[in-house]
Amino acid sequence: MKVKNSAGRIVETEIAGKTIKPFAGAKKHTYNSKVISLTEALKKCGIKDGDTLSFHHQLRNGDNIINMTLAAARDLGIKNIRMAQTAMFNVCEPVIDFIKEGVVNRIEGSINGIVGDYISKNPLSFPVVLRSHGGRWAAIKTNELHVDIAFIGASASDECGNCTGIFGESAFGPISYSQVDAMHADHVIVVTDNIVEYPCIQQEIQERHVDCVAEVDKIGDPKNITFGTTKITEDPMKLQIAHDCVDLMDAAGLIKDGMIFQSGAGGISLAAMKYLGERLEEKDIVASTATGGLTKLICDIYKAGRVKNIYYSQVFDDYSVKFIQEDLGLPADIGHYADPTSKGRTIDGLDTVVLGATEVDVNFNVNVNTHSDGRLLHGIGGHQDTAAGSSLCIISCPVFRKTTPIVREKVTTISTPGDVVDAIITNEGIAINPKRKDLLEKIKGKLDVVPIEDLKNTAYDATGGPQELEFTDELVGITKWFDGTILDVIKKVKE
Amino acid sequence: MKVKNSAGRIVETEIAGKTIKPFAGAKKHTYNSKVISLTEALKKCGIKDGDTLSFHHQLRNGDNIINMTLAAARDLGIKNIRMAQTAMFNVCEPVIDFIKEGVVNRIEGSINGIVGDYISKNPLSFPVVLRSHGGRWAAIKTNELHVDIAFIGASASDECGNCTGIFGESAFGPISYSQVDAMHADHVIVVTDNIVEYPCIQQEIQERHVDCVAEVDKIGDPKNITFGTTKITEDPMKLQIAHDCVDLMDAAGLIKDGMIFQSGAGGISLAAMKYLGERLEEKDIVASTATGGLTKLICDIYKAGRVKNIYYSQVFDDYSVKFIQEDLGLPADIGHYADPTSKGRTIDGLDTVVLGATEVDVNFNVNVNTHSDGRLLHGIGGHQDTAAGSSLCIISCPVFRKTTPIVREKVTTISTPGDVVDAIITNEGIAINPKRKDLLEKIKGKLDVVPIEDLKNTAYDATGGPQELEFTDELVGITKWFDGTILDVIKKVKE
Numbered sequence: 001m002k003v004k005n006s007a008g009r010i011v012e013t014e015i016a017g018k019t020i021k022p023f024a025g026a027k028k029h030t031y032n033s034k035v036i037s038l039t040e041a042l043k044k045c046g047i048k049d050g051d052t053l054s055f056h057h058q059l060r061n062g063d064n065i066i067n068m069t070l071a072a073a074r075d076l077g078i079k080n081i082r083m084a085q086t087a088m089f090n091v092c093e094p095v096i097d098f099i100k101e102g103v104v105n106r107i108e109g110s111i112n113g114i115v116g117d118y119i120s121k122n123p124l125s126f127p128v129v130l131r132s133h134g135g136r137w138a139a140i141k142t143n144e145l146h147v148d149i150a151f152i153g154a155s156a157s158d159e160c161g162n163c164t165g166i167f168g169e170s171a172f173g174p175i176s177y178s179q180v181d182a183m184h185a186d187h188v189i190v191v192t193d194n195i196v197e198y199p200c201i202q203q204e205i206q207e208r209h210v211d212c213v214a215e216v217d218k219i220g221d222p223k224n225i226t227f228g229t230t231k232i233t234e235d236p237m238k239l240q241i242a243h244d245c246v247d248l249m250d251a252a253g254l255i256k257d258g259m260i261f262q263s264g265a266g267g268i269s270l271a272a273m274k275y276l277g278e279r280l281e282e283k284d285i286v287a288s289t290a291t292g293g294l295t296k297l298i299c300d301i302y303k304a305g306r307v308k309n310i311y312y313s314q315v316f317d318d319y320s321v322k323f324i325q326e327d328l329g330l331p332a333d334i335g336h337y338a339d340p341t342s343k344g345r346t347i348d349g350l351d352t353v354v355l356g357a358t359e360v361d362v363n364f365n366v367n368v369n370t371h372s373d374g375r376l377l378h379g380i381g382g383h384q385d386t387a388a389g390s391s392l393c394i395i396s397c398p399v400f401r402k403t404t405p406i407v408r409e410k411v412t413t414i415s416t417p418g419d420v421v422d423a424i425i426t427n428e429g430i431a432i433n434p435k436r437k438d439l440l441e442k443i444k445g446k447l448d449v450v451p452i453e454d455l456k457n458t459a460y461d462a463t464g465g466p467q468e469l470e471f472t473d474e475l476v477g478i479t480k481w482f483d484g485t486i487l488d489v490i491k492k493v494k495e
Numbered sequence: 496m497k498v499k500n501s502a503g504r505i506v507e508t509e510i511a512g513k514t515i516k517p518f519a520g521a522k523k524h525t526y527n528s529k530v531i532s533l534t535e536a537l538k539k540c541g542i543k544d545g546d547t548l549s550f551h552h553q554l555r556n557g558d559n560i561i562n563m564t565l566a567a568a569r570d571l572g573i574k575n576i577r578m579a580q581t582a583m584f585n586v587c588e589p590v591i592d593f594i595k596e597g598v599v600n601r602i603e604g605s606i607n608g609i610v611g612d613y614i615s616k617n618p619l620s621f622p623v624v625l626r627s628h629g630g631r632w633a634a635i636k637t638n639e640l641h642v643d644i645a646f647i648g649a650s651a652s653d654e655c656g657n658c659t660g661i662f663g664e665s666a667f668g669p670i671s672y673s674q675v676d677a678m679h680a681d682h683v684i685v686v687t688d689n690i691v692e693y694p695c696i697q698q699e700i701q702e703r704h705v706d707c708v709a710e711v712d713k714i715g716d717p718k719n720i721t722f723g724t725t726k727i728t729e730d731p732m733k734l735q736i737a738h739d740c741v742d743l744m745d746a747a748g749l750i751k752d753g754m755i756f757q758s759g760a761g762g763i764s765l766a767a768m769k770y771l772g773e774r775l776e777e778k779d780i781v782a783s784t785a786t787g788g789l790t791k792l793i794c795d796i797y798k799a800g801r802v803k804n805i806y807y808s809q810v811f812d813d814y815s816v817k818f819i820q821e822d823l824g825l826p827a828d829i830g831h832y833a834d835p836t837s838k839g840r841t842i843d844g845l846d847t848v849v850l851g852a853t854e855v856d857v858n859f860n861v862n863v864n865t866h867s868d869g870r871l872l873h874g875i876g877g878h879q880d881t882a883a884g885s886s887l888c889i890i891s892c893p894v895f896r897k898t899t900p901i902v903r904e905k906v907t908t909i910s911t912p913g914d915v916v917d918a919i920i921t922n923e924g925i926a927i928n929p930k931r932k933d934l935l936e937k938i939k940g941k942l943d944v945v946p947i948e949d950l951k952n953t954a955y956d957a958t959g960g961p962q963e964l965e966f967t968d969e970l971v972g973i974t975k976w977f978d979g980t981i982l983d984v985i986k987k988v989k990e
Contacts, residue, residue, distance in 0.1 A: 007860065007912050011981045015973065016601075016621045023980040026914040029835075029884050031844040106511075126511045160839050188838070198844065199784060199806055199825060206831050207839030289694060311694055330694060336701050340524075343683070344655050344702030349526040349693065365502065389524050417502050419521040478510065485518040486506045 033159040034213045035195060039072045041212035042149070045187035047073060050080045051148040054140075054185060056177040057087035057110070058153065058165055058314060062224030065153045065191050067094045068216065074103045082106035084147055086136060086177040087379045090114045091224065099124065108145055109136070110379020120375040120476050123492050128376065128477035130369060130415075132384035133177070133313075134338030134345070135482035140180045141341060144484055150181035150188045152205055153219045157192040161210025164202035167325055168194040170218070172225045173294070173315025174324075174331040175204040180339075182209035193219045204331075226318040232274055232297075233267035237427045241396050242271030244425050245354050246279050251446040252392055252439060254351045257285055261307075262292035262347070262386055265316045266356035268396040273297040273354075280306040291337070291346050292353075292382060294320040294329075302329075311346055313337045313382075338385035340482045347382075347389030355383055357397045359411040362452050364418030364433045366395055367411035369479060372404045374469045374493035376477050380415050384482050387420040392439070399426045405459035405466050407452065412469070414488040415479055428458045470494040528654040529708045530690060534567045536707035537644070540682035542568060545575045546643040549635075549680060551672040552582035552605070553648065553660055553809060557719030560648045560686050562589045563711065569598045577601035579642055581631060581672040582874045585609045586719065594619065603640055604631070605874020615870040615971050618987050623871065623972030625864060625910075627879035628672070628808075629833030629840070630977035635675045636836060639979055645676035645683045647700055648714045652687040656705025659697035662820055663689040665713065667720045668789070668810025669819075669826040670699040675834075677704035688714045699826075721813040727769055727792075728762035732922045736891050737766030739920050740849050741774050746941040747887055747934060749846045752780055756802075757787035757842070757881055760811045761851035763891040768792040768849075775801040786832070786841050787848070787877060789815040789824075797824075806841055808832045808877075833880035835977045842877075842884030850878055852892045852919075854906040857947050859913030859928045861890055862906035864974060867899045869964050869988035871972050875910050879977050882915040887934070894921045900954035900961050902947065907964070909983040910974055923953050965989040 001013045005022035013020060036044065047053075053073070055066050066085060071094075073081060079102050087110035088095065096118045098104045108129040111119065119128060131139055139145040152175060155168030165175045170193055182188050182205050190205065190213045233239060245268075249255050261276065263269040274297055280287060287307040290298045294312040296319040301307045310329035315321050324331075337346045358378070359367040368383050370376050387393040399407045407426065422439060424431045429450035432440050440449070460466075471491040479487045496508045500517035508515060531539065542548075548568075550561050561580060566589075568576060574597050582605035583590065591613045593599045603624040606614065614623060626634055634640040647670060650663030660670045665688055677683050677700050685700065685708045728734060740763075744750050756771065758764040769792055775782060782802040785793045789807040791814040796802050805824035810816050819826075832841045853873070854862040863878050865871050882888040894902045902921065917934060919926045924945035927935050935944070955961075966986040974982045 005981065007909050007982060008858075009909060009983045011973070011984055012970070015624075015970075015981075020973075021980045023912070023976045023982045026879075026883060026912045026976060028886075028915055029840065029843045034839070129510075160844070197783070199804060199841075201804070201825065203825070208831055208834060208837035210838055288692070309694060309696070330696065330698070336698075336703055339703060342703035343705055344529070345524070346694075348524045349655070363503075384521075388521060391523075414502050414504060417518070417521045420523055475507070475510075478506070478515075481518045481521060485516045486500065486508075486510075487502060487518045488504045489506055 034161055034210060035159045035215050036212055038068060038191065038214040038216055041189045041214040042072055042076060044212055045149050045189060047076065047078055047149060049078055052082040052084050052146060054084040054147040054150045054181045056153060056175060057085060058172045058175060059220035059225050061089040061091045062220035062222060063089065063091050064218055064220050065151055066092050069151055070095065070098045070103055074098065074101065079103060080105045083109060084145055085109040088112060088115055111376065112378055116376045120492065123474045123476045127475040130380055130477055130479045132380045132482045133334050133382045134340050134385040135480055137180045137335045137339045138341045138482065139484065140184050147181055147185035148187065150178060150185035152178045152182065152188065152190050154190050154192040155219065156194045156196045156200055157190045157213050158196055158198040158200040159213060160198060160207035161190045161213050162200040162203045162207050163190050163192060164200060164204045166202045170194065170220050170222055170225065171321050173321055176313040176331065176333045178205060179333045180335055187211045189214050191216055191219060193217060226321055232271045237398065238268050239271055241425055241427055242268050243275050244430060245272040245394050245396055246275040247447060248394060248423055248425060248430060249352050249392065250279065251443040253442060254392060255279055255283060255285060259287045259351045260289045260291060260349050261287060261352050262290065262350055263354040264356050265293055265295065269354045269356060270295060270297055272396065277301040277306060291350060292386065296320060299323045338382060345389060347386050350386060350390040352392040352394065353386040353390040354394045354396055355386065357395050359406055359408055360395055360397060360424050361408050361411045362456055364421040364424065365411050365414045366416040366421055367413045368415040370413040370490060372412055372467060374412060376490050380479065384416045387416045393420060393422045395421055395424045397426060399428045399455050399459040400463045403463050405463045407455040407459045408466050409456065413479060413490050417487065424452060426455055428455055431455055529656055529705060530654045530710050531707055533563060533686065533709040533711055536684045536709040537567055537571060539707055540644050540684060542571065542573055542644060544573055547577040547579050547641060549579040549642040549645045549676045551648060551670060552580060553667045553670060554715035554720050556584040556586045557715035557717065558584065558586050559713055559715050560646055561587050564646055565590065565593045565598055569593065569596065574598060575600045578604060579640055580604040583607060583610055606871065607873055611871045618969045618971045622970040625875055625972055625974045627875045627977045628829050628877045629835050629880040630975055632675045632830045632834045633836045633977065634979065635679050636834065642676055642680035643682065645673060645680035647673045647677065647683065647685050649685050649687040650714065651689045651691045651695055652685045652708050653691055653693040653695040654708060655693060655702035656685045656708050657695040657698045657702050658685050658687060659695060659699045661697045665689065665715050665717055665720060666816050668816055671808040671826065671828045673700060674828045675830055682706045684709050686711055686714060688712060721816055727766045732893065733763050734766055736920055736922055737763050738770050739925060740767040740889050740891055741770040742942060743889060743918055743920060743925060744847050744887065745774065746938040748937060749887060750774055750778060750780060753783045754846045755784045755786060755844050756782060757785065757845055757848040759850045760788055760790065764849045764851060765790060765792055767891065772796040772801060786845060787881065791815060794818045833877060840884060842881050845881060845885040847887040847889065848881040848885040849889045849891055850881065852890050854901055854903055855890055855892060855919050856903050856906045857951055859916040859919065860906050860909045861911040861916055862908045863910040865908040865985055867907055867962060869907060871985050875974065879911045882911045888915060888917045890916055890919045892921060894923045894950050894954040895958045898958050900958045902950040902954045903961050904951060908974060908985050912982065919947065921950055923950055926950055
């Protein structure tokens, strides 16, 4: 069939078997500022009962955004929000009140400290769902976790929503977590305390995804956004563990030109980076790339020319925030870093990573979520992702802390399965996952290893063994493997 | 229900009404080079008869990739390919043979010159579908145009597929067109002649989207990749038109601090940029942003401090290729620039754009696709997008060329509808779209305007009027408005 379209032309309505609509007129697109208040933004995005709201955690313990957003939602009479934050710190203690008031009734995202403690004792009607960084990205991408409104904190944004966390008074480092929220949420609100001239010159999130720019007084407290100067442990026992981590890398033949490495932000992991930097210097080796979280220690290795690229997804201290303002390096968003559904991830090239644990067990399973008293106090972070991505995943921990055995028969919660954990380095020796025969072969004659059971026995002898917990049937939370399957359940402990 | 998962934990199989799979084991992700030959890449991506293959045109008239890919497909016995290139130049003349051999039977994408001429005389069984830059992005994003295999030319790529067009011997500027192909095609092949150390430091396309990296001898001929030094017209008549363009901007009050401007790459448009730079200097004005294609003229204005940002989506000359290697500025991919389905586009803030035309008509419709003899010789480019995005869209052209009237009763093909065209500036005067009463008001007493009919009459008087074309019923192609509707049809001219 043919019709006359609005430009006066006779056009087909079907081509190659497909219906095609006639041109119905063109109009000018207009440029409008998207800047409004947070409450107006909530209304404009049609917030309603039961919505899922997402947040990133890059403002860490200085974050104002979660609290102020939930307060604004409450003032609008909203109930039964599902939170989908990437993580939440003690500054979010008011979330407990929002739960009590019925504003929040579900959480899919990491919780740390005070709120975790509360929920451990007062489970929500739906268990908290804990995913790794990469697992969360995949869940949002595949719509397993659908976000109604994404809130993206930015230390600078233009009035169209092009924004960044790299500069501005409240700078916190790259907005690495929220790109997937921006792409898949129904509505996107950039929350900022710093409207800059258009176009914002760093564009981690672009206007194409942004509905509103909510201008607020302060997105966070700069003092608490970054951890301050990250301190290396001074405990000789822990320093020894850190040193042994580097010895293991070396014995495994990984300390060589072009190596790719990462560490977590714990005291032992940081010390390991210091020793790694020294080892690179001693052996006159230039590593290729440091991935993951950026710290002053990594910046120092980079400045010394001992690693060519900083390929980071978050920034852990204020030194590093300032550092990347001068030399951006290669920021990698979490999808690039760890999306398990992608065709290639930054961390798949990782030679070695040093990570921590609250507990490990004789099957090399690692717990980073719960304490041995059963309380859910931490998120998974990138633990699973880097463990599976690295050739050599090293867990560093003491065999016991105070009266609690850290190496045990069974971890309280499995955060990362033993299948992808290669070595556990403790103050009482190094245990290698017996499945890694190749690794055992490589280090033979270079380093002493001990059976993991020996480490457990040492821990049990020193402490009298683990506290036996009695659980109720109430679910506090679940841990998921990054492919979306259920790895473990966290149950409420009997009081 | 509860089951024991592969980590030995008893877990729920349903939570909050949703089925949840038990953990079934974890394995290490591995890092593998993706570098193979082009033919191997085609096989690995499962190329088959009828597939849609996409390409970008940033290698312009130096492009080797389209020809070598189609040759490789032909050698594998593949038939009935649909091409979805962003544009195609004379270097792609061999495509005519691929059409004759049945390797290619459909084209959705811009064609220029020789191939366009051939198809105008020998229409394919399916009409060529012409979309603007933004319209193509939207069509791929919404799956109106589904790509089976995207081929992304890169002047540097690491072996994982992180790649760029910014540096390397065959550098051509940013890969701005292919991000949407990378995200939505079933398979993605980076084609490069320059494998660099991992990680590639400019990452316009990231490994997460890339299946294979096809290593070839030469992605293109550097001499023909960029146009060489872009020349400003020396024709005094055209220089006058260019000067009048700037006078109109000025009279409309748009030449002021913070202005955002763009021009096409034609001779008059380029001259307008030269005069605009001079006017900024004279009036001591600092513009905010130059968008669109980058040329030496824009770089000069930027270096002189008369425009703060270069927010470009392609690079038109080799001077600019080298310029951005030193100062990257703000590259904006085509989605950011012009995706009509997005929540905000670079060009929506555009104050003014100077564009060319093969024909214009008394309804301010513009033709950039066909010549007055009916042959399809050009793509739409960003013409529609910038016309609709800008506050003042200026079309610059002479009233006639040789014996052909350019201003006419009806354009041969509507590429951009008159609804979004504000002014037509010719050697015989300035016509303003009568719908733009506000603009007429603003320039009253500052500039003389003439009715568009007068310009048409002048053209007809000088040339004897347009050649009347007789068309067959065979469809050569269609033009689409960027919302996916059909704007016009291009029919075969009777021989």
